[in-house]
Amino acid sequence: MTFQPARDYEFILQVKDLVKTYPNGTKALKGVSFNVPKGAFLAVIGLSGSGKSTLLRCINRIHEPTSGSMIFEGRDITHVKEQQLREARTKIGMVFQHFNLVNRRNVLNNVLTGRLGRLENKFLGGIFQKWPEKWIEEAYQALRIVGIEDKALIRADGLSGGQKQRVAIARTLMQHPDLLLADEPVASLDPSTSYSVMNYLRDLNQKHNITVVCNLHFLSLVRDYSTHVIALKNGELVFEGKPTDITEKWFKDIYGSDAREVEIH
């Protein structure tokens, strides 16, 4: 292991021998182990189909892992029951490539849904309660952090891609997460918007002290933003280190010998 802080509890997340086999027989992860130090900005790289999305979805158990374990903030969350799993999930934010906003509702409502994990389960899961005033205020604040407060009352499908992703970030901000999982957050955005969204993620990482695990496609982004890198290939971990350690040789190893690096500016 290349990065190894002194004491165990400085890892916010420890993944051990994670295996995921999909019902159709695809072995998406074949025993992946790595640790995420607190406060890191960890980039996950690898070819399309190498299992990056699967990895992130297994960490918060949107997909049930087949075997292996995840230890989040010192607690094994691999086999916990739904109630505890939900508690753990409230501390783990997630941002998606396709934003996954509820298109028919307005931005404010979308942001507020980030707090659903704290909803008091009074009657029918608490769905008929009104949003508390304090949460609404906080939602506006979260929108201010990502710079689109003025769009609060617009329907989510009326936004551009970059704006949608910022709404999604505001939504996870409402969770006050300790860990943020980002699955190719900028893959469907143009280069300059990509940088602005990545800057927001870096702000969360540095100012709000949120550990980030982020799937990325472009090595230039990896070098600019991440502090740690792991690389997957066919469901296996093939590289673990600092972004500066990715040499030409490693690059060919990860992406295949025909690959050439493309830059985004």
Place this chain on the structure above:
Amino acid sequence: MRFPFFVPVVESERRKRQIAGVIIEMFIWGYFLIFLSKILVFSIILPGIEYLAYNDPPNNTALNIIETLNFDSRYFEFPWLWFFNIMGIGAVIGFIISIKCKGFGSWIASISKLQVNNPEDSLKLHNHWKFARIEAVILVIVTVITGWVLTNVSIAKVFQIDGLLGAGRLSLQLACGIPGVGENIGSSSLYDAMQWFLNLFVKLHNAVFSNHVDLFSVSCQPNDLSYFSKAIGKLAESIYLAFIATFFSVPIAFVLSFFASRNLTRHSRAMRLVYVLIRSYMNITRSIEPLIWAILFSVWIGIGPFAGSLALMIHSVSSLVKQYSEAVEGVEEGPIEALQATGANRIAVVWYAVVPQVILPFLAFTIYRWDINVRMATVIGLVGGGGIGSILIQEQMLARWTQVGSLAFLIFLVVWCMDFLSARIREAIQ
């Protein structure tokens, strides 16, 4: 191996599919054989020979065959024992075939798993099922022929003169019930014009054929306004009955539909059981026509609109659950994942991620259901469900065709309005 080996599937799933394939193949070959014997031999070939045998100059060979076989199509019934034996033989053939070939059965059984990843495999897949495709074509042909024989399709019956005359007389009387048709404008009415027009065909027939028939001369006594006012009262009853049935079935169907959607009930065994239970309940209630429910309720509760609306409600709930749950199964997974990731409970996930996506389709289905219910409400009275159908059946039993015509016209008006309205509303909310 019948399940294409290059399609990635878990081994247990592959086994399941293969067994299902064999079973389907056995049934298909049983069906083929039963077609060959029952339909081809006993409903087409033997009756054909029989026809030749008793034709005017009898065909001796045909007569011989019929007499040695002692076959008489009027009294012949296909014995059940033969049926089972043939089915059994077919099953054995199907079993042997499915060991050797990649037949239709295994194709159907594996159809939902046939996504392949690389393009070469999809070419392979195309070749893999050659035999299955031939079987499918035969299956369609066989079914069409069977259907033709079983429904007694006969072009000759459509054009026989007695039937035509009867239908003409009935249509004239029905038309007489439409307001305005029987009223004189000047010296003649629209009704007279129709009668004259139909008589043109009768005259044509008399000129061509030797069996002369009488011209139509049915008089028309239009219904007066008081009859219409009584009928409209009953019509209103039908419309409200339909509305009540729809109104109360919506909330029930709304709640049930989430439990009847595959994508929301995958996570636990208990939920899957609930899913299966609701689906089976729905399929049972939906496969029984509202008319039959209306009979049941009119015995239970007594004849009247309440029985009718309960019958419609039972049917509406299950139909709506089916349509709603299909909409729920079609929602985007993304927002569901996103809200699950925030740690929201399952009810909240459904409420905040699924409901906003399905609310418009739900509305459209509901309006469509109301439209259907209004149509059904007009016939549900035939069996004691109240509304306009209840007088329709009385008039029809007394053979008062002019009155029946009037009622049918009113029903047509309502159905047309509802169709127009519901199409407009659905358009507006899409």
